[in-house]
Amino acid sequence: MLDDTWYTEQWAGEGSAIxxxxxxxxxxFQSPYQRVEVFQTTRFGKLMTLDGLVMxxxxxxxxxxxxxxxxxxxxxxxxxxxLIIGGGDCGTLREVLKHDSVQQxxxxxxxxxxxxxxxxxxxxLHAASFDPRARLYFQDGIAxxxxxxxxxxxxxxxxxxxxxGPAQGLFSVDFYRNCQRALASGGVLAAQSESPLFHADLIxxxxxxxxxxxxxxxxxxxxxxxxxxxxxxxxTIGARDGSASTFRGEGGAPPTIASRYYNAARHRGAxxxxxxxxx
Amino acid sequence: MLDDTWYTEQWAGEGSAIxxxxxxxxxxFQSPYQRVEVFQTTRFGKLMTLDGLVMxxxxxxxxxxxxxxxxxxxxxxxxxxxLIIGGGDCGTLREVLKHDSVQQxxxxxxxxxxxxxxxxxxxxLHAASFDPRARLYFQDGIAxxxxxxxxxxxxxxxxxxxxxGPAQGLFSVDFYRNCQRALASGGVLAAQSESPLFHADLIxxxxxxxxxxxxxxxxxxxxxxxxxxxxxxxxTIGARDGSASTFRGEGGAPPTIASRYYNAARHRGAxxxxxxxxx
Numbered sequence: 361m362l363d364d365t366w367y368t369e370q371w372a373g374e375g376s377a378i379x380x381x382x383x384x385x386x387x388x389f390q391s392p393y394q395r396v397e398v399f400q401t402t403r404f405g406k407l408m409t410l411d412g413l414v415m416x417x418x419x420x421x422x423x424x425x426x427x428x429x430x431x432x433x434x435x436x437x438x439x440x441x442x443l444i445i446g447g448g449d450c451g452t453l454r455e456v457l458k459h460d461s462v463q464q465x466x467x468x469x470x471x472x473x474x475x476x477x478x479x480x481x482x483x484x485l486h487a488a489s490f491d492p493r494a495r496l497y498f499q500d501g502i503a504x505x506x507x508x509x510x511x512x513x514x515x516x517x518x519x520x521x522x523x524x525g526p527a528q529g530l531f532s533v534d535f536y537r538n539c540q541r542a543l544a545s546g547g548v549l550a551a552q553s554e555s556p557l558f559h560a561d562l563i564x565x566x567x568x569x570x571x572x573x574x575x576x577x578x579x580x581x582x583x584x585x586x587x588x589x590x591x592x593x594x595x596t597i598g599a600r601d602g603s604a605s606t607f608r609g610e611g612g613a614p615p616t617i618a619s620r621y622y623n624a625a626r627h628r629g630a631x632x633x634x635x636x637x638x639x
Numbered sequence: 640m641l642d643d644t645w646y647t648e649q650w651a652g653e654g655s656a657i658x659x660x661x662x663x664x665x666x667x668f669q670s671p672y673q674r675v676e677v678f679q680t681t682r683f684g685k686l687m688t689l690d691g692l693v694m695x696x697x698x699x700x701x702x703x704x705x706x707x708x709x710x711x712x713x714x715x716x717x718x719x720x721x722l723i724i725g726g727g728d729c730g731t732l733r734e735v736l737k738h739d740s741v742q743q744x745x746x747x748x749x750x751x752x753x754x755x756x757x758x759x760x761x762x763x764l765h766a767a768s769f770d771p772r773a774r775l776y777f778q779d780g781i782a783x784x785x786x787x788x789x790x791x792x793x794x795x796x797x798x799x800x801x802x803x804g805p806a807q808g809l810f811s812v813d814f815y816r817n818c819q820r821a822l823a824s825g826g827v828l829a830a831q832s833e834s835p836l837f838h839a840d841l842i843x844x845x846x847x848x849x850x851x852x853x854x855x856x857x858x859x860x861x862x863x864x865x866x867x868x869x870x871x872x873x874x875t876i877g878a879r880d881g882s883a884s885t886f887r888g889e890g891g892a893p894p895t896i897a898s899r900y901y902n903a904a905r906h907r908g909a910x911x912x913x914x915x916x917x918x
Binding site: 370634 | 640641642643645647649652653654655656657658659660680681682683698699702835836861863864865866869870871898899900901902904905907908909910911912913914915917
């Protein structure tokens with residue numbers, strides 16, 4: 361048994377849990393939306409949790425953030441205007457800003473307390489917010505997309521928590537339809553879509569819902585994510601008009617982005633579903 | 640904190656742990672080599688542990704066993720004679736026997752107690768041992784390979800525990816050199832090679848050691864493995880003569896094997912290393 365120097369997240373309904381060994385808690389704030397905590401771990405760097413669920417650790421956040429962002433950004437022909445829904449820790453923003461084509465990124469995070477915790481404890485993520493191309497808005501992303509001018513974004517990235525509570529509305533046909541409307545011609549959406557091992561039905565539902573919302577094509581990429589439930593995570597891509605599984609690396613030229621996980625061959629490989637996802 | 644109805648494996652030296660919720664313990668045997676335990680879990684089916692480390696759960700064993708076996712078997716042109724070192728639960732054997740070309744499989748497991756536990760509690764794995772092509776030997780795999788007739792195997796699969804204790808000798812140039820000698824022309828070796836996140840140096844060392852032992856080419860495939868350390872695992876392939884990353888699916892024709900995880904596109908994708916593994 362682990363003593364109370366360990367943080368444990370039980371993976372709801374799955375009879376399993378991950379634990380990280382802690383040195384100390386360094387942040388604890390109850391926002392209007394959720395409890396925001398930061399811990400120093402022994403081997404995973406700093407850990408941020410929201411209502412007791414892992415959001416980010418310094419050791420493995422690179423995989424998730426790179427795979428949420430770069431497949432979508434390289435699927436689009438020339439992304440200039442990007443919208444991030446959620447992503448308060450600014451890790452997704454950091455990856456988006458690596459793309460020289462980008463002129464403006466709107467990051468719409470419900471809970472300013474998440475970004476404030478990042479500012480204090482994850483400076484290498486939060487630094488992205490100082491880029492002159494970045495605009496941060498602390499408000500409801502669902503309303504933002506509903507009110508967005510049609511065709512105003514090239515890429516929309518949905519960096520949400522699990523589909524319970526405030527994030528539930530981010531997993532719906534209505535929301536995707538508004539995203540579709542907010543995207544310009546050639547636009548691409550990418551949303552975190554949970555675990556292939558635990559939530560295969562959710563991934564299939566998201567693929568159906570994106571099609572129902574008018575997206576021309578959908579594809580899911582998956583990747584290992586040590587500290588998320590099951591250690592296996594996915595992002596589902598919707599292409600407004602073209603293909604969701606053809607990207608600028610297809611010709612053989614590797615997209616040039618400083619990365620630790622992503623590369624063109626990895627992107628191509630992640631587009632091949634495990635056999636059980638084809639059923 | 641989790642109470643004592645949970646099994647916990649601490650990932651050694653990594654300040655992290657996975658836990659599985661238990662219904663009951665159904666097997667507990669101290670063999671001359673290790674403690675062999677089996678539990679009924681709430682959501683992962685049955686779980687076998689060796690000295691407290693997860694060996695196999697019914698829920699996710701398919702990924703590991705398919706990815707240890709099929710990439711190697713499809714890299715070989717026509718595998719007839721296969722040697723499995725370890726693999727006492729018979730899951731690797733089950734996957735090998737799906738290949739119609741196979742005429743004989745020698746499974747050399749150090750600890751008969753593992754196979755006996757599988758016979759009692761994992762009948763769908765152990766059933767493979769009744770196939771007339773399978774021969775089970777309970778003895779030391781290192782000595783077996785040292786004594787093997789040169790050129791007597793087409794494929795050697797190393798389904799070992801971690802490189803500590805009895806399995807340590809399975810991670811050495813001397814052992815790989817004996818494997819190389821035991822392989823016939825065109826032969827292929829595949830060995831489990833731990834976690835890319837936790838053990839990247841071990842993977843690189845194994846690649847170097849296989850080359851030093853005379854293998855012509857090496858390649859590593861990786862895959863999500865929920866209940867192994869970090870949830871991300873790998874298998875390293877050595878080709879005695881040809882290429883370790885060209886396989887019978889390359890032409891586009893998908894290898895036909897009943898599988899839940901493996902397919903040709905997934906195999907191809909898994910051959911593309913994450914960016915940090917290229918450094």
